[in-house]
Amino acid sequence: ELKVEQNPLFLSMQEGKNYTIYCNYSTTSDRLYWYRQDPGKSLESLFVLLSNGAVKQEGRLMASLDTKARLSTLHITAAVHDLSATYFCAVFSGGGADGLTFGKGTHLIIQP
Amino acid sequence: DSGVTQTPKHLITATGQRVTLRCSPRSGDLSVYWYQQSLDQGLQFLIQYYNGEERAKGNILERFSAQQFPDLHSELNLSSLELGDSALYFCASSVELETPQHFGDGTRLSIL
Numbered sequence: 001e002l003k004v005e006q007n008p009l010f011l012s013m014q015e016g017k018n019y020t021i022y023c024n025y026s027t028t029s030d031r032l033y034w035y036r037q038d039p040g041k042s043l044e045s046l047f048v049l050l051s052n053g054a055v056k057q058e059g060r061l062m063a064s065l066d067t068k069a070r071l072s073t074l075h076i077t078a079a080v081h082d083l084s085a086t087y088f089c090a091v092f093s094g095g096g097a098d099g100l101t102f103g104k105g106t107h108l109i110i111q112p
Numbered sequence: 113d114s115g116v117t118q119t120p121k122h123l124i125t126a127t128g129q130r131v132t133l134r135c136s137p138r139s140g141d142l143s144v145y146w147y148q149q150s151l152d153q154g155l156q157f158l159i160q161y162y163n164g165e166e167r168a169k170g171n172i173l174e175r176f177s178a179q180q181f182p183d184l185h186s187e188l189n190l191s192s193l194e195l196g197d198s199a200l201y202f203c204a205s206s207v208e209l210e211t212p213q214h215f216g217d218g219t220r221l222s223i224l
Contacts, residue, residue, distance in 0.1 A: 033212065033213075035215075041217070042114065042202065042215045042216060042217045042218055043202070043204075043215040044114075044215075045212050045213070045214065045215075048212050088155065090155075098157070098160070098168045098170075099145050099147065099157030099158075099159075099160050099168060099170050100145075100147075100157060100213065101157065102154060102155040102156075104154050105154065105155075
């Protein structure tokens with residue numbers, strides 16, 4: 001059974017600080033997705049990482065993928081309050097005929 | 113706006129009842145996925161349809177069923193509802209298998 005583990009599950013940080021969210025998964029997969037969810041809202045696609053060594057950046061967020069270590073990271077640089085949300089990583093178990101397996105999510109609070 | 117439309121947004125009903133949730137995928141998307149989000153279980157994949165055919169099943173209960181119609185919209189039917197079925201139900205769509213999934217705003221189901 002595919003397992004996706006995120007840590008930390010809860011993170012409170014101050015504006016201006018840097019931090020990293022980690023996502024480990026238990027199967028061989030070269031596709032990993034990061035989503036953002038605001039309270040009571042839908043999931044917004046942030047990044048799609050399609051190969052080993054992939055790195056993508058959007059504003060203060062940067063995501064990377066190491067398929068050999070089965071690890072993805074989401075790095076936050078100089079955090080701002082607007083980045084407060086829950087962040088999920090998700091992986092396909094393979095073969096295409098399957099849905100995404102999500103981690104439990106990292107609830108991020110950025111305090112002014 | 114993801115382009116995925118879900119109706120209704122909220123649904124309140126009683127135990128033992130049956131409800132139908134509806135999803136219209138983004139224009140051009142052939143694949144539709146259903147997910148359940150609850151505090152206990154997190155985000156769980158339920159079922160996937162591709163171009164009208166069931167493609168994969170996840171943690172879907174036997175009391176639940178779904179279908180995708182020729183116009184590609186999909187319905188999720190939940191019957192013999194229990195208190196534990198209270199959750200946010202998301203529909204997502206994608207162009208092809210393993211391409212990024214775009215999520216609707218969800219249907220919040222409350223069982224009284």
